[in-house]
Amino acid sequence: MLRPGVRRPSDERAATRWKDGRVTTQRRPTEEARAAEELGAQARAADEARAADAAADAADVTATKPLVRAARAPIPDGPARRVRPTAQQLAAAQHETIPDVLATDLRVLFCGINPGLWSAAIGKHFARPGNRFWPALHASGFTPRLLGPYEQEELPRYGLGLTNVVSRASARADELAPEEFREGGRILAAKVAEYRPRWVAILGIGAYRTAFDRKQARVGPQPEPLSGSRVWVLPNPSGLNALWTTPRLADAFRELRDCACG
Template identity: 40%
Template sequence: MNGLPDYLDRNLKIIFVGYNPGERSALLGHHFAGRGNQFWRLLHDAGLTKRLYQPEEDDQLLADGYGLTNLVVRPSKSSSDLSAEEMRAGAAELRQRVEQYQPMVVCFLGKEVYRKYAGLTPRVVVEYGLVKTATVFPAMKEFVAPNPSGRSTIPYREKLAVFCQLRKLLEMPTL
């Protein structure tokens, strides 16, 4: 099973970073295509997109100023199937992509995705929302949002509140 293409460009408003493609997303060839995945609905309900996109329209997010990538390219049933080495290598490659494309905001879809990217130990507390001091590239904003997977135990309304914070961050004149 192949990974998914990155949808990246320079000067994007946000690059959304997932852990890795799920098996269904990889099979269908589109980001966040798993049954129950709430990514597309969260974007729309938070006001980040004017309409509700479908997974097969993932390449069209670039026109809205949003990019898509993953920490690890290899699809799996669960992120727990990924090795520590895959995550270390994926984090290094992700930092290169972020430096190359320089978005205004890098949005990590899950606390663990951010921990791996930033090289933080599991003991370091990571909160949802804007990271107060960017750990990798200080000129870019780092934002942590809940994983939109349908398997996540976080209630939808709590996920939506964080995605609304992300929209408000984009609306700030100092961004």
């Protein structure tokens, strides 16, 4: 029961709590405040990713003396199975390639832009910390549990595979020339013709537009098939792509899954 003179707050944005006959109100955040908070979180995540990339790029810069080629980082033992490449290994990974994960008649062949130096240094796809490919793959329902780059060979059992538009590694995708993308598109078309996946999912709208001369393409299913397979363009899962949070990426992946596995 209300005490005399106490009125229930009428503000629709206020949350009311009653205790010992007293009323207190707590403001709920407005839509604008929630949007600002989300943008702030995205900006902080982007800043952290840029700082990590800047540190890696600095490590990739070689001295004027000839570089002694370093072997790829070994696969670690133990359940964590994590490894951090050294600066020398990252520098040596420039222009390296990563083996595809392929099988015939896959449900979806995921196609990255090109390997980053971290991935090339350890020989695994989407290996750099902060890349959201593996979390989005699981959150969207493609895999029953969260896999990691050292478990990439398990993907064909779920009807999934991995490749890249451009095979050579680089510190940044903008180091690749347009002709490399076009040549990579031709190689990918031949690969798709051989392995016949139902869908080809290209992880990067810019890479797709350049490789296949589709300047008006948008994220989502594409009207033009590739060597008989349907094509779906997904956002780049790099941590630098702050406009696409992990939940948004998972939603985009889930749309593809509903079509490919439904």
